[in-house]
Amino acid sequence: MRERVRESVAAMGENGTGGPGMEGWPRRRALAAGLAGLSAFPARGQEAWPSGPIRIVVPFAPGGSTDAVARLAAPGLQQGLGVPVVVENRSGAAGSLGADAVAKARPDGQTWLLTFDSHAVLPALLPRLPFDLRRDLLPVTLIGGAPYVVACKPDKPYRGIADVVSAAKARPGGVSFASTGNGTIGHLAMVQLGERVGVRLQHLPYRGGGLAVNDAVAGHVEMMIGSAALLAPQVAGGALRPLLQLGPERLPALAEVPTAEESGFPGLRAEAWWAVFAPAGTSAPVVARFHEALSAALREERAARQMTDAQQARLVLAGPDELARFLDREIETWGKVVRENGVQAD
Structure with a gap:
């Protein structure tokens, strides 16, 4: 040793x-x-890890x-x-x-x-x-x-990220999104997206993914950004509609959802x-x-x-x-x- x-x-x-x-x-x-x-290899009589x-x-x-x-x-x-x-x-x-x-x-x-x-x-x-x-x-x-995904409750008037941008331009500061916390990669990716199109999205940080998902499913926020891992059950069950994914390519489970790069945001990736x-x-x-x-x-x-x-x-x-x-x-x-x-x- x-x-x-x-x-x-x-x-x-x-x-x-x-x-x-x-x-x-x-x-x-x-x-x-x-x-x-050296201490992880104990002498005789000493206690080993764990x-x-x-x-x-x-x-x-x-x-x-x-x-x-x-x-x-x-x-x-x-x-x-x-x-x-x-x-x-x-x-x-x-x-x-x-x-x-x-x-x-x-x-x-x-x-x-x-x-x-x-x-x-x-x-x-x-x-x-x-x-x-x-x-x-x-x-x-x-x-x-896992790539970040932007999603909303199905009864929201958004079918894709272009609809979100249009609404944000019509109502400056009036379109909100939830994230799993201030300064998370999801939050920062949405900041970058807003900068690219010249809109300000209202950020609602939560102290955990579960809380953010609950409010998104309930419709208390316009949309949320979370990892595909976090949103997969709600997307699969129809409780949330995916609008955009931020990985380098489309996930097989989200084959109909465009990536940010496909949507006109070159280089915008967040995992x-x-x-x-x-x-x-x-x-x-x-x-x-x-x-x-x-x-x-x-x-x-x-x-x-x-x-x-x-x-x-x-x-x-x-x-x-x-x-x-x-x-x-x-x-x-x-x-x-x-x-x-x-x-x-x-």
């Missing part, structure tokens, strides 16, 4: 970044993780897609790791309250963060964030993603994503084992079918390096939208 740690440290190279997958993630963290990893119930913190209210992904994975994780797995919802401040709780948790492998795309927007949205996104949380698994992070200092072998157990849980036939068919999500199940690279790109892309449009936290 100590030989593997020495090899890992040597592989980081002279730039101290840990290779191409660790840009922006300090060398000292990689070194600390490697050395701390030593008790595992807590997965979801920083959003129950009923949303992030909560659904966590609860879908929990049974397989419990079986694979041999300990109880508890999903804990700690919503608020665009997901930062739950993330902060995990960032400050003991790095013993018993607490994990399963979060949503708004995680990458936090540094721009909350300049006084009580934790550092890169320093205090370790990337573990990029679970996957929701889910990922897992651990408190900084969590040992590398523990992170690796959790990643393997989570991946196995979501590759299981029933879980995979639920993700890809029922929730229209694309499974990625990439490890720490790829998640680190992905997060850096998301922080840059959507942070720019926040800053240029003066988007603020609730």
Whole structure:
């Protein structure tokens, strides 16, 4: 084990970044993780990991897609790791309250963060964030993603996004849309759409996907934007009519719904994503084992079918390096939208 740690440290190279997958993630963290990893191979008489119930913190209210992904994975994780797995919802401040709780948790492998795309927007949205996104949380698994979809109740007078734009021009500020929270990728995508056509859409942020869906189905808002995973049951059941999808191509389940690019918005793409992070200092072998157990849980036939068919999500199940690279790109892309449009936290 100590030989593997020495090899890992040597592989980081002279730039101290840990290779191409660790840009922006300090060398000292990689070194600390490697050395701390020795503790995951206990001496005789020491307790091995996991030593008790595992807590997965979801920083959003129950009923949303992030909560659904966590609860879908929990049974397989419990079986694979041999300990109880508890999903804990700690919503608020665009997901930062739950993330902060995990960032400050003991790095013993018993607490994990399963979060949503708004995680990458936090540094721009909350300049006084009580934790550092890169320093205090370790990337573990990029679970996957799903395109955002704009939808409305079927009795609304919209058949496509062109109808929404026309109504917004006729009633400036009078067309509302709900999102799963202020500063989420869905919210920012709608800001970009409004800019492209010169209209202002009234944003109604919710503290979770379930609450937003309920009001959209009830007709309390003109429309909502949410991930295909979140809206799939309501769209399939006819409770919501999809108007636009923001992925690179049409989903098979939404074959009649145009993408934003097909609708005259080149380059406008937005995909929701889910990922897992651990408190900084969590040992590398523990992170690796959790990643393997989570991946196995979501590759299981029933879980995979639920993700890809029922929730229209694309499974990625990439490890720490790829998640680190992905997060850096998301922080840059959507942070720019926040800053240029003066988007603020609730």
